[in-house]
Amino acid sequence: MxxxxxxxxxxxxxxxxxxxxxxxxxxxxxxxxxxxxxxxxxxxxxxxxxxxxxxxxxxxxxxxxxxxxxxxxxxxxxxxxxxxxxxxxxxxxxxxxxxxxxxxxxxxxxxxxxxxxxxxxxxxxxxxPQMMLVAAKSKYKTMQDVIDDAKKNPGKLSYGSGGNGSLAQLTMEIFKHRAGVDITHIPYKGAAPAYTDLLAGRLQVMFDTTPAAIGFVKSGQLRFLAASTSKRTPAAPDVPTVSEAGLPGFNVxxxxxxxxxxxxxxxxxxxxxxxxxxxxxxxxxxxxxxxxxxxxxxxxxxxxxxxxxxxxxxxxxxxxxxxxxxx
CATH class of the missing domain: 3.40.190.150 (Bordetella uptake gene, domain 1)
Known part of the structure; x- marks a missing residue:
């Protein structure tokens, strides 16, 4: 003041x-x-x-x-x-x-x-915040479920983004490094086709912004697992942060x-x-x-x-x- x-x-x-x-x-x-x-x-x-x-x-x-x-x-x-x-x-x-x-x-x-x-x-x-997303029908209920499966099956899980060098890709790459997992990147020409493949189960997980994903979540097609920021987002206050879910200090x-x-x-x-x-x-x-x-x-x-x-x-x-x- x-x-x-x-x-x-x-x-x-x-x-x-x-x-x-x-x-x-x-x-x-x-x-x-x-x-x-x-x-x-x-x-x-x-x-x-x-x-x-x-x-x-x-x-x-x-x-x-x-x-x-x-x-x-x-x-x-x-x-x-x-x-x-x-x-x-x-x-x-x-x-x-x-x-x-x-x-x-x-x-x-x-x-x-x-x-x-x-x-x-x-x-x-x-x-x-970048939100970790999975399809509503996905077997992953928590962020830790994704980490555990990725460690059991290195390189077999895949994530999408709107293209090489996108914030979504870099958020996931920082996450992979912190979690010690190998998840294969599939770049798309924009986020829309990545959402199509995530909904269809051809991708297992991805990060994207709350404004971009909230409609899919509200309609019951996707589910938030974690928020990339140090504090929970007001748009999804019940969703834990990546830090709370098991990777302390994570903040993208x-x-x-x-x-x-x-x-x-x-x-x-x-x-x-x-x-x-x-x-x-x-x-x-x-x-x-x-x-x-x-x-x-x-x-x-x-x-x-x-x-x-x-x-x-x-x-x-x-x-x-x-x-x-x-x-």
């Missing part, structure tokens, strides 16, 4: 006395025009929905429209590159996420960006956060962090996120920077250990 009050008092002082603003600080009337949030994926996905929820709220706060621009392709790297090359003036932001921010730069030679250097972190917005989070091009002035970075935090503190926004299966995060820009650094190391190690390569 102290940090937030300080930021709020600073903002009030800044706008009340623009003539006293520090030289080189952002324009006192920021934003004086529309702000664009680039989403590096197609419309309708989690990051797109979240950007529109936050954009609507901030548009009312700022009195200026917040536009969402979808630039999908190549694992989110096309939109990320576009944001990295934009002017560092606060009018172009990026809805970053696990894949394009910390995975793609380490896998794709065509990415040509490093999120630790080419972006200014603003705020971690929301977390999305699908996340979304706001980034700006590198070189953004610190005072504008703080202003944006403050305003996005206000949006995340709004009860209506928090309820919308929970409905989408997301958990609000928030926090300082420095905390988000450290988080990105840690994520780079965690997923980089998993990529090397599993020898994941993209052609």
């Amino acid at each position: 102290t940090v937030r009050r300080t930021l709020l008092k600073s903002a009030v002082f800044f706008f009340a006395f623009p003539a006293l603003a520090l030289a080189g600080s952002p324009e006192p009337s920021y934003p004086s025009r529309s702000v664009t949030i680039i989403v590096p994926f197609a419309p309708g996905q989690s990051g797109d929905i979240l950007a529109r929820v936050l954009g609507e709220w901030l548009g009312k706060l700022w009195g200026k429209p917040v536009l969402v621009e979808n630039k999908g392709g190549v694992g989110g790297s096309i939109g990320s590159i576009a944001a990295a090359h934009a002017a560092a003036d606060g009018y172009t932001l990026l809805m970053g996420s696990t894949g394009p921010t910390v995975i793609s730069p380490q896998l794709l030679k065509s990415a040509h960006y490093d999120s630790r250097k080419d972006f200014t972190p603003i705020i971690a917005v929301a977390g999305v 989070l699908g996340w979304l956060g706001i980034l700006a091009p590198a070189g953004l002035k610190p005072e504008l970075q703080q202003r944006l962090n403050h305003d996005f935090q206000k949006a995340l503190d709004d009860p209506g926004v928090r309820q919308r996120l929970h409905t989408l299966g997301m958990t609000p995060i928030g926090g300082s820009a420095n905390e988000f920077k450290k988080f990105i650094d840690d994520e780079y190391e965690k997923f980089g190690s998993a990529i090397k250990a599993a020898n994941i390569r993209l052609e």
Whole structure:
């Protein structure tokens, strides 16, 4: 609360006395025009929905429209590159996420960006757990059942994902390493065909996000066995975490956060962090996120920077250990 009050008092002082603003600080009337949030994926996905929820709220706060621009392709790297090359003036932001921010730069030679250097972190917005899934008719009732069977039959069980280098694959590879099991990866061109084979029993298990899987679970077609995060998800509070189910300390989070091009002035970075935090503190926004299966995060820009650094190391190690390569 102290940090937030300080930021709020600073903002009030800044706008009340623009003539006293520090030289080189952002324009006192920021934003004086529309702000664009680039989403590096197609419309309708989690990051797109979240950007529109936050954009609507901030548009009312700022009195200026917040536009969402979808630039999908190549694992989110096309939109990320576009944001990295934009002017560092606060009018172009990026809805970053696990894949394009910390995975793609380490896998794709065509990415040509490093999120630790080419972006200014603003705020971690929301977390999305990866849920271990099995068909409702599966013999596996717990996560430990999967581990026990995989140890008895090394390499004979298979799991699916939306493709090589996907968060779902890396979550399972980290799980395999921690559990000491060998489960064969079957990559698909998107998650939909993987779900088809999981439902048909051609796959035994997989990880995917709560928003993507919740419909199958509610309809009785799939069953959650465990959540990949350190805390249980509000969308499925009765489902234990992987850590609770037998692998202490396991924590893999699908996340979304706001980034700006590198070189953004610190005072504008703080202003944006403050305003996005206000949006995340709004009860209506928090309820919308929970409905989408997301958990609000928030926090300082420095905390988000450290988080990105840690994520780079965690997923980089998993990529090397599993020898994941993209052609």
